[in-house]
Amino acid sequence: MSTTIEYDVVVIGAGPVGENVADRVVRGGLTAAIVERDLVGGECSYWACMPTKALLRSASALRAARQVPGAREAVTGDLDVAAVLGRRDSFASHWKDDGQVSWLESTGIALHRGQGRIASARVVEVTGADGVTTRLAAQHAVVVATGSGALLPDIPGLREAAPWSSREAASARSVPRRLAIIGGGVVAAEMATAFAALGSSVTMLARDGVLPSVEPFAGELVTESLRAAGVSVRVGAEAVSVHRDDNGTVHIATADGGRVEADEVLVAIGRTPNTQDIGLESIGLAPGAWLTVDDTLRVTGGGEWLYAAGDVNRRVLLTHQGKYQARAVGDVIVARAKGEEVQDGRWGRHAATADERAVPQVVFTDPEIASVGLTAAAAEAAGLRIRVVDHDLGAVAGSSLHADGYRGNARMIVDEDRKVIVGVTLAGPDVAELIHAATIAIVGEVPLDRLWHAVPAYPTVSEIWLRLLETYGR
Numbered sequence: 306m307s308t309t310i311e312y313d314v315v316v317i318g319a320g321p322v323g324e325n326v327a328d329r330v331v332r333g334g335l336t337a338a339i340v341e342r343d344l345v346g347g348e349c350s351y352w353a354c355m356p357t358k359a360l361l362r363s364a365s366a367l368r369a370a371r372q373v374p375g376a377r378e379a380v381t382g383d384l385d386v387a388a389v390l391g392r393r394d395s396f397a398s399h400w401k402d403d404g405q406v407s408w409l410e411s412t413g414i415a416l417h418r419g420q421g422r423i424a425s426a427r428v429v430e431v432t433g434a435d436g437v438t439t440r441l442a443a444q445h446a447v448v449v450a451t452g453s454g455a456l457l458p459d460i461p462g463l464r465e466a467a468p469w470s471s472r473e474a475a476s477a478r479s480v481p482r483r484l485a486i487i488g489g490g491v492v493a494a495e496m497a498t499a500f501a502a503l504g505s506s507v508t509m510l511a512r513d514g515v516l517p518s519v520e521p522f523a524g525e526l527v528t529e530s531l532r533a534a535g536v537s538v539r540v541g542a543e544a545v546s547v548h549r550d551d552n553g554t555v556h557i558a559t560a561d562g563g564r565v566e567a568d569e570v571l572v573a574i575g576r577t578p579n580t581q582d583i584g585l586e587s588i589g590l591a592p593g594a595w596l597t598v599d600d601t602l603r604v605t606g607g608g609e610w611l612y613a614a615g616d617v618n619r620r621v622l623l624t625h626q627g628k629y630q631a632r633a634v635g636d637v638i639v640a641r642a643k644g645e646e647v648q649d650g651r652w653g654r655h656a657a658t659a660d661e662r663a664v665p666q667v668v669f670t671d672p673e674i675a676s677v678g679l680t681a682a683a684a685e686a687a688g689l690r691i692r693v694v695d696h697d698l699g700a701v702a703g704s705s706l707h708a709d710g711y712r713g714n715a716r717m718i719v720d721e722d723r724k725v726i727v728g729v730t731l732a733g734p735d736v737a738e739l740i741h742a743a744t745i746a747i748v749g750e751v752p753l754d755r756l757w758h759a760v761p762a763y764p765t766v767s768e769i770w771l772r773l774l775e776t777y778g779r
């Protein structure tokens with residue numbers, strides 16, 4: 306055991322969230338160390354957001370070109386799979402973290418490589434690959450930003466069949482001829498889209514439906530388009546046993562008596578927190594559990610020095626929202642350390658208020674699903690008196706120009722008591738870039754009367770805003 310190194314703040318986990326926490330802390334004038342056992346940059350950079358979106362982007366560009374006469378005629382071939390995988394490799398930085406390490410160096414954040422474990426209040430021990438343990442003492446705070454890993458269900462034979470998690474899908478070196486996917490959520494839908502476009506024969510076992518947490522019309526559009534792309538979407542099918550035979554073929558049996566054969570099976574049924582081996586037991590918390598936090602990201606029952614941000618607190622499992630939490634937690638640690646005022650009220654600088662009801666997400670399927678805030682079902686469950694306003698996204702001038710046969714739908718949820726928007730879902734080609742306008746309307750609680758004065762440019766797809774307001778009525 307070496308001597309103890311002291312910092313103001315110690316962050317465990319150098320994913321996008323941990324990096325941003327450390328950055329805010331250092332910008333605020335404190336010293337910070339970050340502990341990472343794998344690659345600096347985390348899941349998002351190497352095995353999640355970036356490589357998966359790179360896998361999807363080429364097919365999406367090809368589809369877009371094929372929907373516009375003139376461009377369509379210029380597209381004469383299919384996807385170049387090797388080029389797609391090559392571009393993906395570069396977006397995953399070839400699974401090397403030199404770039405991110407240089408950034409850490411430039412900001413003055415100290416990096417300690419190894420498994421970080423809380424040893425006692427304010428103390429983190431880091432065990433490196435060489436077995437040497439370094440002790441870090443945090444003057445003000447320890448922030449757990451260890452993220453999440455893929456959840457594996459207890460299906461007989463599944464583990465022995467060496468299934469893919471999202472990691473193997475995102476970093477695949479080749480495209481399996483047949484790919485089975487257990488799950489129907491975001492990872493399953495995106496990877497079915499990507500691998501079908503890359504040439505796999507894909508079967509999706511969507512026990513609870515396709516994208517069950519988005520507005521139903523959006524899930525239906527994606528299901529329809531996956532089927533049109535040749536994906537066998539089996540809604541309601543539950544895998545009950547899995548077996549990989551000596552030839553490498555995976556056999557899956559479903560509860561309804563169905564059978565699926567594949568070369569690889571991807572499991573995408575949600576996440577589990579990376580808290581199994583971070584020393585939580587040393588401070589009386591349960592290993593393996595999600596960490597519950599207050600709005601300033603302080604861990605419930607963890608002592609005033611312990612915070613958790615990003616996937617590990619289960620508030621929202623998305624990079625941008627985790628980074629938003631990181632800004633709040635970094636700033637609140639600095640404020641508390643300096644004895645400055647803590648602004649933890651609703652929408653205060655140090656509170657992650659948007660996590661509750663203003664979270665944007667884009668699912669990069671065909672069509673894209675962009676949403677923010679509440680769905681109609683969620684708003685009703687929350688007891689709001691709402692009006693649901695739907696409009697055909699393909700019926701605005703900008704959409705018809707954007708692509709021939711543009712198909713899509715838009716839904717706006719209005720809180721009738723406050724006359725503000727509390728949810729928006731857009732389903733259609735290239736809607737990703739439209740969603741921020743909705744996020745601003747929701748976070749700003751812009752009254753509908755005022756939104757009439759936010760005039761969308763003609764002829765853009767954004768004219769959907771005007772159509773939604775007209776449908777609602779003035």
Ligand SMILES: Cc1cc2nc3c(=O)[nH]c(=O)nc-3n(C[C@H](O)[C@H](O)[C@H](O)COP(=O)(O)OP(=O)(O)OC[C@H]3O[C@@H](n4cnc5c(N)ncnc54)[C@H](O)[C@@H]3O)c2cc1C
Nearest residue numbers: 318320322342347348353354421451452615616622623624
């Ligand atoms: C396939 C897939 C695609 C996704 N696509 C998107 C997307 O398009 N957009 C989006 O917003 N979100 C997306 N997400 C979600 C996104 O990846 C996560 O929300 C994000 O990575 C969370 O960041 P984080 O920093 O909390 O955790 P992570 O990125 O998981 O980083 C945690 C880091 O902590 C390290 N660590 C863990 N335990 C220890 C320890 N004890 N000691 C030292 N280091 C440790 C890990 O090695 C890791 O580097 C996707 C997720 C998946 C699975």
Ligand SMILES: NC(=O)c1ccc[n+]([C@@H]2O[C@H](COP(=O)([O-])OP(=O)(O)OC[C@H]3O[C@@H](n4cnc5c(N)ncnc54)[C@H](O)[C@@H]3O)[C@@H](O)[C@H]2O)c1
Nearest residue numbers: 458488489490491492493512513573574575622667668669
């Ligand atoms: N574009 C993006 O923003 C993006 C892309 C990928 C992942 N992510 C994030 O990563 C996280 C993980 O994604 P995910 O798809 O693994 O989880 P998810 O929560 O989106 O979907 C999991 C799905 O699996 C189903 N399921 C649960 N247990 C099952 C079982 N035993 N058998 C069959 N189905 C089962 C659930 O009903 C759910 O539909 C999500 O929270 C998501 O927000 C985001």
